Amino acid sequence: xxxxxxxxxxxxxxxxxxxxxxxxxxxxxxxxxxxxxxxxxxxxxxxxxxxxxxxxxxxxxxxxxxxxxxxxxxxxxxxxxxxxxxxxxxxxxxxxxxxxxxxxxxxxxxxxxxxxxxxxxxxxxxxxxxxxxxxxxxxxxxxxxxxxxxxxxxxxxxxxxxxxxxxxxxxxxxxxxxxxxxxxxxxxxxxxxxxxxxxxxxxxxxxxxxxxxxxxxxxxxxxxxxxxxxxxxxxxxxxxxxxxxxxxxxxxxxxxxxxxxxxxxxxxxxxxxxxxxxxxxxx
Amino acid sequence: xxxxxxxxxxxxxxxxxxxxxxxxxxxxxxxxxxxxxxxxxxxxxxxxxxxxxxxxxxxxxxxxxxxxxxxxxxxxxxxxxxxxxxxxxxxxxxxxxxxxxxxxxxxxxxxxxxxxxxxxxxxxxxxxxxxxxxxxxxxxxxxxxxxxxxxxxxxxxxxxxxxxxxxxxxxxxxxxxxxxxxxxxxxxxxxxxxxxxxxxxxxxxxxxxxxxxxxxxxxxxxxxxxxxxxxxxxxxxxxxxxxxxxxxxxxxxxxxxxxxxxxxxxxxxxxxxxxxxxxxxxxxxxxxxxxxxxxxxxxxxxxxxxxx
Amino acid sequence: xxxxxxxxxxxxxxxxxxxxxxxxxxxxxxxxxxxxxxxxxxxxxxxxxxxxxxxxxxxxxxxxxxxxxxxxxxxxxxxxxxxxxxxxxxxxxxxxxxxxxxxxxxxxxxxxxxxxxxxxxxxxxxxxxxxxxxxxxxxxxxxxxxxxxxxxxxxxxxxxxxxxxxxxxxxxxxxxxxxxxxxxxxxxxxxxxxxxxxxxxxxxxxxxxxxxxxxxxxxxxxxxxxxxxxxxxxxxxxxxxxxxxxxxx
Numbered sequence: 001x002x003x004x005x006x007x008x009x010x011x012x013x014x015x016x017x018x019x020x021x022x023x024x025x026x027x028x029x030x031x032x033x034x035x036x037x038x039x040x041x042x043x044x045x046x047x048x049x050x051x052x053x054x055x056x057x058x059x060x061x062x063x064x065x066x067x068x069x070x071x072x073x074x075x076x077x078x079x080x081x082x083x084x085x086x087x088x089x090x091x092x093x094x095x096x097x098x099x100x101x102x103x104x105x106x107x108x109x110x111x112x113x114x115x116x117x118x119x120x121x122x123x124x125x126x127x128x129x130x131x132x133x134x135x136x137x138x139x140x141x142x143x144x145x146x147x148x149x150x151x152x153x154x155x156x157x158x159x160x161x162x163x164x165x166x167x168x169x170x171x172x173x174x175x176x177x178x179x180x181x182x183x184x185x186x187x188x189x190x191x192x193x194x195x196x197x198x199x200x201x202x203x204x205x206x207x208x209x210x211x212x213x214x215x216x217x218x219x220x221x222x223x224x225x226x227x228x229x230x231x232x233x234x235x236x237x238x239x240x241x242x243x244x245x246x247x248x249x250x251x252x253x254x255x256x257x258x259x260x261x262x263x264x265x266x267x268x269x270x271x272x273x274x275x276x277x278x279x280x281x282x283x
Numbered sequence: 284x285x286x287x288x289x290x291x292x293x294x295x296x297x298x299x300x301x302x303x304x305x306x307x308x309x310x311x312x313x314x315x316x317x318x319x320x321x322x323x324x325x326x327x328x329x330x331x332x333x334x335x336x337x338x339x340x341x342x343x344x345x346x347x348x349x350x351x352x353x354x355x356x357x358x359x360x361x362x363x364x365x366x367x368x369x370x371x372x373x374x375x376x377x378x379x380x381x382x383x384x385x386x387x388x389x390x391x392x393x394x395x396x397x398x399x400x401x402x403x404x405x406x407x408x409x410x411x412x413x414x415x416x417x418x419x420x421x422x423x424x425x426x427x428x429x430x431x432x433x434x435x436x437x438x439x440x441x442x443x444x445x446x447x448x449x450x451x452x453x454x455x456x457x458x459x460x461x462x463x464x465x466x467x468x469x470x471x472x473x474x475x476x477x478x479x480x481x482x483x484x485x486x487x488x489x490x491x492x493x494x495x496x497x498x499x500x501x502x503x504x505x506x507x508x509x510x511x512x513x514x515x516x517x518x519x520x521x522x523x524x525x526x527x528x529x530x531x532x533x534x535x536x537x538x539x540x541x542x543x544x545x546x547x548x549x550x551x552x553x554x555x556x557x558x559x560x561x562x563x564x565x566x567x568x569x570x571x572x573x574x575x576x577x578x579x580x581x582x583x584x585x586x587x588x589x590x591x
Numbered sequence: 592x593x594x595x596x597x598x599x600x601x602x603x604x605x606x607x608x609x610x611x612x613x614x615x616x617x618x619x620x621x622x623x624x625x626x627x628x629x630x631x632x633x634x635x636x637x638x639x640x641x642x643x644x645x646x647x648x649x650x651x652x653x654x655x656x657x658x659x660x661x662x663x664x665x666x667x668x669x670x671x672x673x674x675x676x677x678x679x680x681x682x683x684x685x686x687x688x689x690x691x692x693x694x695x696x697x698x699x700x701x702x703x704x705x706x707x708x709x710x711x712x713x714x715x716x717x718x719x720x721x722x723x724x725x726x727x728x729x730x731x732x733x734x735x736x737x738x739x740x741x742x743x744x745x746x747x748x749x750x751x752x753x754x755x756x757x758x759x760x761x762x763x764x765x766x767x768x769x770x771x772x773x774x775x776x777x778x779x780x781x782x783x784x785x786x787x788x789x790x791x792x793x794x795x796x797x798x799x800x801x802x803x804x805x806x807x808x809x810x811x812x813x814x815x816x817x818x819x820x821x822x823x824x825x826x827x828x829x830x831x832x833x834x835x836x837x838x839x840x
Contacts, residue, residue: 016319040764041735184632185791185836211764254769256798258821258837264773265798268766301732302724309691309727481685484647485745489702490672499698503689 003205004030004052004090004173007065011047011229014059022047022060024229030173034199034206036216036237039226040251045209048226049175052207053090054082069173088118091171093195095178097158101150101165108146111165118169133164137194156187163195173205181210192219213240213251225251228275247274317583327579333572341388350379352386352539361555372557375547380561383539387562390540391569394455394524395517401459403509406466411501413467414474415493425471432464436523440532451540454533458523462516466509473505507584514577518570525566541566592659594753594785595621595644600653602636602643613639613648615809621753623658626779626786628796628817630833631806637789638680639809641755644787645677658752673703676746680758682738686730692716692741693726696748703749715744718781720774736767743774747782754779756788760795772799793837797821805830 011023023044028035039045051062054074067074069089077085094100102110111130112123119126127146134142137160150158159179166174176195180188196219199206210216216223217240225233225248233245243249250268299316303309321327340347349368356377364372371380413424440457447453477483483500525542527533534540536547541562548559602614614636621627629637642648644655646667655662658674679685686695696715700708716726719740730738739759746754759775760768772795779786790796796803797820804814805827813827825831 040766186632186832189836213765251765254766256769256772256794258794258797261798261821264776265769267769267773270766301728303691303727306691306693306727309693309729313729481679481681482687484645485677485679485685485742486687486698486702487647488645488672488677489699489745489749490669491698491702500687503687 001071002029002031002068003070005066005068006048006052007067009048009051009062009064009067011044011051011056012061012063014061021229023051026226026229026231028224028231028234030205030207032203032205033222034196034208034220036208036210036220036223037226038210038213038216038223040211042228043226044229045226046177049092049177049207049209052175053086053092055086055092084118087114087166087171088169089171090173090175091166091169092175092177093159093162093166093179096182097150097153097155097162098182100162101158103150105149106146107148107150107153107161111146111161111168114165115168129168130164133168134161136167136198137161137164138190139164154187155183156191159183159191160194163191163198167198167202170202171204173207174199175207175209177209178211179208180215181212188215213248214255230275231280232274234280245274246271320583321579324579324582326575327582330572330575330577330579333568334576337388337392337569337572340385341392344385344389348382348385350382352378352382353537354378361551361558363555364557371561372555374544374558375551378537380544380558383544384541384562384565387539387541387544387565390451390534390538391521391524391566394451394458395520397455398459398462398520399513399517401455402462403466403513405459405463406468407470407502407505407509409463410467410470410472411474411497411505414471415478415497415501421471424467428464428467431460434461436461437526437530437532440527440530444532449532449535451534451538454524454527457527457532458520462520465516466512469508469512470505473508474501477501477504511577511581511584514573514580517573517577521566521570521573592623593620593656594623594625594658595627595787596654596656597640597644598654598656600640600643600651600655602639602648602651604648604650613809614643614651616653617804617806617809617811619804619811619814621785621787623752624783624785625802626788626800628800628803629787629789629806630791630793630796630803632791632833634808635806636809637806638757641677641757641787641789644755645675646671672751673749674751675753675755676749676751677755677757678739678742678746678759681762682735682742683730683762685742686738688730691727691729692721692733695741695745699745699748711748715748718747718778719744720770734767735763736771739763739767739771740774743771743778747778750782751784753785753787756786758790759788761790761792768795775799793820793833805833 006029007027009023009026010021013020013022026044026048037045037048047056050056052067052074054062056062064075069085074082074085101107108127108130111133112126115126115129130146131142134145139145139157139160145153145157145161153161179195180191183191195206208216208220217237220237223235223237223240224231225245227247233243233248235243241252243252247268250266253266254268256265298312300312303312356373359373359377360375362369362373364370366372369379369381371384374380374383409424409428413421436458439461440454443453443457483496486496486500524533524540525545528540528542529546531546534543536543544562545559548555548562551558598618600614600617601612603610603612605611617636617640619627629640631637639648643651646665649665657671662671693712696712697708700711705711712726713723716723721737721740721744725733725737733741756775760771763771775786776799778784786799788796788799797817800817802814802816803820804811806812807829813825813830815825815830819825820834823834825834
């Protein structure tokens with residue numbers, strides 16, 4: 001039994017021009033591994049992550065045969081039951097900590113709030129836990145950070161705090177939606193290494209959503225490539241450069257490379273057929 | 284029959300095309316999209332319907348009104364609702380309330396139109412210039428705005444009446460003079476945000492001067508929020524005019540202004556409640572209609588989903 | 592004569608105690624017809640240099656020389672705008688939301704004093720690979736890549752010699768980036784333009800530029816040829832670490 005199984009996920013949005021299908025028949029399974037979901041804007045990758053956590057509100061429609069967390073179908077849960085799952089079993093780190101941390105609460109208060117929501121302990125214990133968590137994400141001055149506000153933190157620190165906050169309830173799965181896209185290149189490595197370490201240490205599953213194919217291939221075990229709401233290819237991360245689907249190859253070839261100077265970059269020639277094919281299973 | 288439908292559908296196609304062929308075409312297509320969004324909001328449509336009805340009533344007042352609004356009939360005073368020939372009853376001088384209501388709609392529209400023309404326009408001018416030019420101009424203009432903001436509306440109206448005599452025009456002037464500062468503030472705040480946008484930098488790099496930037500680039504963006512704000516303020520403006528009328532500072536008797544009608548009916552509220560209540564309901568309905576329309580317009584002109 | 596010479600450029604914001612020095616003693620040259628890159632992370636001051644050149648950052652000291660003419664004052668004149676133009680980073684913010692593509696280009700052409708506006712608009716759209724069906728659309732009706740093409744068309748409308756490019760593809764998808772970069776390469780060859788390009792993305796700079804300067808905390812730490820970058824022979828420690836961080840597995 002896999003940690004997470006998604007079967008035939010569809011996410012639809014009714015618009016004035018008809019129904020727009022953001023995610024079309026996506027299926028995959030997640031073990032205790034690092035799974036990357038790669039795609040460009042509009043590919044449906046973020047929607048997939050949100051659909052798993054049932055964060056998509058009306059008028060969005062989520063349909064799936066099943067979304068099973070350790071055998072339990074999340075779609076059958078009531079909203080209060082789902083709230084227990086969110087944060088405690090499956091957690092999500094988003095792109096820009098400026099927008100996902102509450103600007104009017106101190107960082108300490110926010111992390112403690114996250115902990116107390118899922119654990120019935122005293123404030124003092126929550127505080128100790130929060131400080132321990134901040135140290136686990138390599139923040140060397142946790143007392144000061146606890147008293148600070150989000151706007152006083154740099155991007156990299158903010159993301160590390162976000163990771164601390166999301167991991168404090170000890171979830172089994174972490175969904176990271178473009179966690180390093182807003183960060184500088186030198187800080188990206190740091191944050192990814194921390195996330196990697198924690199995920200391995202706790203035996204969690206990680207779903208890493210990104211548009212950066214190279215980053216994902218370095219960081220994950222397996223990669224799903226999405227295009228127009230479908231999964232067009234699944235492969236092991238270290239075999240990415242042997243990818244078969246023309247979209248994946250096109251993406252890889254259109255990136256400028258320092259070691260391969262060219263006059264013109266190869267432009268991806270989109271084939272309408274890619275959007276129509278069956279979604280490849282990702283188990 | 285099929286010819287009509289094919290013509291109809293070709294109009295729709297023309298308006299919803301994704302490849303407009305001229306500027307006018309693009310603008311009309313955009314307006315049509317906005318209209319479709321507004322049409323989907325039933326509350327806003329309800330508000331719009333009421334306002335259109337108001338407009339019609341005001342235009343067709345001589346036709347629709349069963350009696351002369353000024354015709355007194357002392358033997359017929361304070362007749363209740365449903366009296367024969369006077370569906371909404373008569374007031375303390377025997378004048379038909381329905382007719383007075385119908386003619387009063389003209390005055391209401393007059394007030395609304397005048398204030399809507401003066402206050403937001405003045406506010407837009409002051410606010411955008413202050414916001415764009417900055418420095419001393421900004422400081423001076425904003426302090427002037429603060430001075431006008433500090434005036435209580437009724438006190439200013441009293442001052443005007445004392446100086447220029449009572450009347451509807453002076454009431455409108457008094458209301459406009461106290462209504463424009465918030466628009467200036469909004470326009471200035473928007474201008475400050477817009478000013479730092481890349482598209483303004485880009486046009487500055489083409490050598491555009493302040494006048495062009497303010498009129499062609501900043502105003503089009505401020506106007507949406509101003510329109511929304513004006514419709515939402517309409518309710519307050521009507522009530523302010525009614526309040527002034529109630530105090531005898533606005534429309535003078537025998538003018539059928541709705542606020543003045545409430546004032547006249549005040550004495551009889553216990554036994555002949557309809558004399559004051561019916562015009563009150565009219566004011567309530569029109570204010571509500573403006574509010575609903577304003578809300579709907581906000582969704583069209585100022586969508587928060589960031590798509591525009 | 593160089594296209595652009597920057598000597599001991601300092602740019603700052605705020606005064607006295609609140610003063611923040613965004614650029615400190617920056618110096619470099621860009622030859623005519625050359626493509627020069629400015630690389631650095633956020634906060635390194637690279638975009639600020641562009642803003643100082645165009646007059647959008649008013650407080651600066653040092654020397655800025657464009658095609659042999661020293662820039663003396665805080666504002667720029669018409670001759671400057673006919674020589675230097677800029678393409679901005681965020682395609683979603685660089686076009687006025689209420690103006691059609693046609694309006695954007697027509698206004699630019701009008702401000703530059705051209706009379707045959709209609710023909711030029713058609714030709715500009717053609718040059719950047721957009722067809723006639725985009726001409727009367729509003730920005731929210733076109734994609735990010737298409738908006739960036741319009742921004743490039745706008746920059747080229749006045750027939751400038753030098754284009755300043757502020758992270759032109761950072762906000763775009765990878766596949767769209769390739770198209771825009773190819774477009775920029777072709778336009779440079781066709782119109783014999785000089786490019787000063789800012790980016791945090793080393794491979795993009797490596798692809799587009801002949802020479803580059805690496806910036807950190809407002810200072811230029813190294814100026815080098817792109818070949819040095821490719822062969823990993825960067826001299827300064829920071830350049831090396833930047834190179835290492837962007838290395839592909």
